[in-house]
Amino acid sequence: MPEPSGGAETLEYRTEVKQLLDILAHSLYTDREIFLRELISNASDALNRVQFEMLTTQDVVDPERELAIHLSVDAEAQTITIADSGIGMNREELAENLGTIAHSGARTFLQNVGAGENALEEIIGQFGVGFYSAFMAASEVTVTSRSYRPGDQAWTWRSQGDSRYTLEPADKADRGTTVTIKLKEDAAEFANAWRLEQIVKKHSDYVSFPIYLAGEDGEEKVINRRTALWRQSPGSVSDEEYAEFYRQLTYDTADPLAHMHMVTDAPVNLRAVLFIPAKRERGALHLRPEHGLRLYSRKILIQEANKDLLPDYYRFVDGVVDSEDLPLNVSRETVQSSPLLRQMRRALAGRVNRELKTLADEKPELYVQFWSEFGVFLKEGVAVDPGSREALVPLLRFRSTHSGDELTSLADYVSRMRPDQDVIYYVLGEDYASVARSPHLDYFRAHDIEVLYLADPVDGYMTAMLHEAEGKRLQNVDDAGLKLPETPPAEEESAAQVESEAFDALAERFKATLGDRVLGVQASKQLVTSPCRLVSPEDDFDRDLERLRRLMEEGYEAPKKLLELNPRHPMLVDLAQMVEASPDDPLIDAAIEQLFDNALLLEGLHANPVDMVERIQMLMAAAVAAKGGAHDAGSQEEEGAV
Ligand code: ADP
Ligand code: MG
Numbered sequence: 001m002p003e004p005s006g007g008a009e010t011l012e013y014r015t016e017v018k019q020l021l022d023i024l025a026h027s028l029y030t031d032r033e034i035f036l037r038e039l040i041s042n043a044s045d046a047l048n049r050v051q052f053e054m055l056t057t058q059d060v061v062d063p064e065r066e067l068a069i070h071l072s073v074d075a076e077a078q079t080i081t082i083a084d085s086g087i088g089m090n091r092e093e094l095a096e097n098l099g100t101i102a103h104s105g106a107r108t109f110l111q112n113v114g115a116g117e118n119a120l121e122e123i124i125g126q127f128g129v130g131f132y133s134a135f136m137a138a139s140e141v142t143v144t145s146r147s148y149r150p151g152d153q154a155w156t157w158r159s160q161g162d163s164r165y166t167l168e169p170a171d172k173a174d175r176g177t178t179v180t181i182k183l184k185e186d187a188a189e190f191a192n193a194w195r196l197e198q199i200v201k202k203h204s205d206y207v208s209f210p211i212y213l214a215g216e217d218g219e220e221k222v223i224n225r226r227t228a229l230w231r232q233s234p235g236s237v238s239d240e241e242y243a244e245f246y247r248q249l250t251y252d253t254a255d256p257l258a259h260m261h262m263v264t265d266a267p268v269n270l271r272a273v274l275f276i277p278a279k280r281e282r283g284a285l286h287l288r289p290e291h292g293l294r295l296y297s298r299k300i301l302i303q304e305a306n307k308d309l310l311p312d313y314y315r316f317v318d319g320v321v322d323s324e325d326l327p328l329n330v331s332r333e334t335v336q337s338s339p340l341l342r343q344m345r346r347a348l349a350g351r352v353n354r355e356l357k358t359l360a361d362e363k364p365e366l367y368v369q370f371w372s373e374f375g376v377f378l379k380e381g382v383a384v385d386p387g388s389r390e391a392l393v394p395l396l397r398f399r400s401t402h403s404g405d406e407l408t409s410l411a412d413y414v415s416r417m418r419p420d421q422d423v424i425y426y427v428l429g430e431d432y433a434s435v436a437r438s439p440h441l442d443y444f445r446a447h448d449i450e451v452l453y454l455a456d457p458v459d460g461y462m463t464a465m466l467h468e469a470e471g472k473r474l475q476n477v478d479d480a481g482l483k484l485p486e487t488p489p490a491e492e493e494s495a496a497q498v499e500s501e502a503f504d505a506l507a508e509r510f511k512a513t514l515g516d517r518v519l520g521v522q523a524s525k526q527l528v529t530s531p532c533r534l535v536s537p538e539d540d541f542d543r544d545l546e547r548l549r550r551l552m553e554e555g556y557e558a559p560k561k562l563l564e565l566n567p568r569h570p571m572l573v574d575l576a577q578m579v580e581a582s583p584d585d586p587l588i589d590a591a592i593e594q595l596f597d598n599a600l601l602l603e604g605l606h607a608n609p610v611d612m613v614e615r616i617q618m619l620m621a622a623a624v625a626a627k628g629g630a631h632d633a634g635s636q637e638e639e640g641a642v
Contacts, residue, residue, distance in 0.1 A: 007169065008158075024132060032133075035136050040211065044207045047085065047209050062175040069210070075191045080183065084177055090155065094167060098165070137183055140158065144180075145176070146177075206299050269325045270322075270344060297322065314352050375397060389466065399452075414472055426463065428478070439532065440477040443484060443527070458548065460544035461545060502579075507522070510563065520563070521562075534563055
């Protein structure tokens with residue numbers, strides 16, 4: 001190691017700095033580009049401070065010099081230089097600020113390491129460890145600084161990241177600090193202007209001072225946007241600017257569906273721009289694999305994807321949040337547990353909620369588009385977050401027996417309820433096609449009572465948790481003991497009916513064939529056009545979760561149900577006759593099996609519909625033969641069964 005020469009004075013770091021440097025030197029970092037963010041953030045702080053000094057102090061070195069940051073690369077020498085015209089440091093300040101740990105993030109970091117906490121790289125990447133993160137990429141760091149105070153000398157601080165640093169007087173006429181990084185051999189990637197530009201765009205794009213980068217030709221250009229859109233007044237930003245900002249932020253090619261711009265000072269200082277994307281899937285190019293909001297404190301990025309600023313069910317929302325109440329050096333742990341964060345979260349969630357409500361009220365067509373992409377998230381919110389129910393329930397939309405292709409809110413449903421109706425009815429199933437055919441709807445159709453169609457897997461999860469809305473109870477129509485409003489049916493009773501004795505024999509036959517796959521077989525009072533249906537026993541509280549569990553749990557078997565038969569259905573009238581006249585006919589059991597399978601299908605509970613194909617062919621063959629086909633029914637059956 002070369003000994004510092006000339007008039008340089010060698011000093012020892014404090015123990016804590018030695019520890020930190022030792023860790024940095026020996027860790028594998030996935031994210032070491034953040035060293036640039038740290039140095040730019042220091043430069044930006046120094047510029048903010050000198051700006052303030054110039055307001056209050058008359059006597060400042062270089063009062064006319066532009067407040068800016070200059071980056072340059074020397075590929076040959078393998079160095080990067082970050083120069084600012086900020087407040088600068090004198091000898092004592094260099095020793096104090098760069099020889100001890102000022103950065104409280106670094107201190108937290110050290111404590112975590114001491115406590116044996118996980119993944120060093122992750123913590124380093126998350127907060128940065130301030131100035132010393134330069135040593136992730138540097139074999140030597142040189143800081144030459146001239147304070148803003150006219151009486152102070154310029155000094156150079158230098159260190160190779162070992163236990164010592166040197167200080168010597170320097171020649172620097174202008175105000176500010178120049179940090180020169182001699183890159184380690186394995187950090188050569190950073191000796192590249194294009195790469196630096198990418199890093200600045202990613203982490204420091206909204207630093208308010210211009211960041212100049214010198215290209216190969218020595219020509220400088222500003223590479224950051226500078227204006228922090230979210231800190232502008234909402235009235236001064238155009239829709240196109242919001243959209244452009246959104247695209248930069250997310251790499252989404254489409255415009256967002258909606259944006260929100262929040263400016264509040266109480267109870268917490270917040271500047272936020274939030275977006276609702278147009279689509280859930282934004283393609284492989286989508287910038288961030290993780291969801292979460294970008295969290296800034298005074299335009300300096302603290303966290304790229306904060307998941308705690310909004311409830312989980314709003315995780316489709318993208319955007320940035322900036323709070324001046326948040327110290328720059330917060331660690332993830334302190335962010336999470338701070339009461340400040342809870343306040344921010346309440347304010348942000350409330351804002352998204354209001355935006356959605358306005359969208360629903362004022363732009364229903366857009367809201368329908370939103371709903372088709374993100375409705376499931378809101379249903380999830382209703383299911384998992386009781387505290388948010390009141391806010392979310394008015395945002396729910398459903399299709400129903402009466403809504404046609406439109407969607408209805410629960411409030412609209414309630415406004416259409418019949419005078420004698422006091423509950424909200426819904427039918428659960430796997431998709432709209434099957435719920436629309438559900439035998440449970442027979443009675444409701446005949447009596448013109450509206451039923452909501454719930455066909456998302458998450459719907460059952462939601463109804464399992466949500467028992468009341470708009471002051472009305474929610475009721476699944478598959479309930480065996482359902483008490484229905486006493487209204488005369490719209491249709492006449494059909495003439496033919498299975499008499500009670502014959503019905504008992506038929507029910508016995510169903511029981512014998514289906515065995516313990518059903519809890520029981522009984523006559524239905526409600527079925528009109530359907531031959532049969534599966535109903536849940538009244539005490540089966542979990543039944544709404546069956547469809548979800550079937551998707552999520554391998555080998556899940558839905559609890560058994562009761563089979564209700566419609567004694568007025570012509571097919572069952574015929575079947576009862578067959579049971580009486582020719583009980584050995586194989587068609588009887590095939591028909592019973594198929595009726596049971598159909599009922600399972602309509603419930604969205606059939607395990608494997610393909611298994612039915614053979615039997616359906618056999619039944620078809622019998623039907624064709626019965627219509628007077630030329631062939632003998634028996635041989636058809638055998639062929640069909642092969
Ligand atoms: P933090 O920025 O959190 O205080 P750092 O480790 O990043 O911690 O920096 C330590 C200190 O060094 C800063 O607080 C500041 O006083 C000083 N410093 C670092 N870089 C500069 C700079 N470019 N200009 C002036 N002072 C600086
Ligand atoms: Mg810093």
